[in-house]
Amino acid sequence: MDLRRLASFLAVAEEGHFGKAATRLFRSPASVTAHVQQLERELGVRLFDRSPVRLTPAGERFVGHARSLLAAMDAAVADVAEAAAESTLRIGVMSNGSAELTPAVVQAFHRARPEIRVEFVALDFTEHVSALVRHKVDVAFVRPAPDDERVAVDVLTTERRIVVVPASWELADAPSVRLADVLDLPFIALPDHTPRQFSDYLYFAEARGGLSPHRSTSHAVTPHEVLTTAAAGRGAGSALESFQRYYPWPGTVCVPVLDAPPEHSVLAARADDRNPAVRTFRSLAASLARELGPRLRLTAT
Missing domain, CATH: 3.40.190.10 (Periplasmic binding protein-like II)
Structure with a gap:
């Protein structure tokens, strides 16, 4: 059974008018009329009296079946979509x-x-x-x-912390540093809507005792932006030790922070x-x- 015919039938039954049903379904009145006529031929009964438009006794009984059929199809489509998502x-x-x-x-x-x-x-x-x-x-x-x-x-x-600094900075020549060496660096800024927990991580907030970090005038939201900004000498970033294995970047150096708590x-x-x-x-x-x-x-x- 064609679901479009069922939808047209239900729309006419609920609107009491072929034209209003067509508007609701974004179809032409002729197509809605044709759908109802085809459904009547398929069922072998008249579903509507036309002047005025009203359901016949057979049409009234069929309304519930039509709603159930369309609801079952909607449920089937939703179930398949859920399965696809899973x-x-x-x-x-x-x-x-x-x-x-x-x-x-x-x-x-x-x-x-x-x-x-x-x-x-x-x-x-x-x-x-x-x-x-x-x-x-x-x-x-x-x-x-x-x-x-x-x-x-x-x-x-659970990894050691590092700072990512421009290769041109004096700090880049050190084999390692301590927190006292990095807290005053101009760290690359994050957008205002960055979660506080992540910005605290990036800026070693716990070691600052509540003091705000120095921020460069450059912003970043991805590692690529951090590295390009650092390579240009415009600020520092921080990361976990494994970061340097994945992002070797000309113009930058990753320096271990020996006394920073592991993260x-x-x-x-x-x-x-x-x-x-x-x-x-x-x-x-x-x-x-x-x-x-x-x-x-x-x-x-």
């Missing part, structure tokens, strides 16, 4: 994610659930939590660990997400972090 896992990655663990987890997930399609989404610094809570991604490799009741966190790496990279997911694919991905990530983390230099020493 067959894709959207993975957010901020910066270099959890270093070598990121591809290792993705490969393990593909072996475990080959029927699930994976999509990667690059996250900028402002999407520390929002990408998850706005359903842009299903899981996210981020740092530091979000402190948000809407987000569940699995710690994957985590994590896998984050929505706390209320019951998607089995998400649970599988989290379980694999946690297992591989325990197994591979020490070997991959992803545990601070």
Whole structure:
């Protein structure tokens, strides 16, 4: 049975007028009339009296069936759409994610659930939590660990901190530095809507005792922007130690900060997400972090 005919029939029944039904459905009156006539021939009964337009006894009985059929089709379409959504896992990655663990987890997930399609989404610094809570991604490799009741966190790496500085600065010649050497640097600025937790991480806020950092006049929301800005001598950034393995950049130097507390990279997911694919991905990530983390230099020493 043609669903367009059912929709036309219901619209006429509810509007009591062929022209109004056509307007509601964005169809021509002729097409709505033709749909009703075709449905009447298919059923072998007259559904409407025409002058005035009103349902026949058969039409009145058929209204409930038509509504049920269309509702069933809507439910089927919604169910298929949900199944399609569940067959894709959207993975957010901020910066270099959890270093070598990121591809290792993705490969393990593909072996475990080959029927699930994976999509990667690059996250900028402002999407520390929002990408998850706005359903842009299903899981996210981020740092530091979000402190948000809407987000569940699995710690994957615990790494030493580094600063990223222009190669032209005197600090770039040091094999390592201490917090006292970096707190007064002009750090590359972040947009005002950057989560406070991420900006505190970037600027070593805990070590500042509540004092605001010096900010350069340049802004950045991605590692690429940090590196190009630093290479131009316009400010410093900070990161985890694994960052330097993924972003060797001419004109910049990564210097370890010896007395900065180690920081985590994590896998984050929505706390209320019951998607089995998400649970599988989290379980694999946690297992591989325990197994591979020490070997991959992803545990601070």
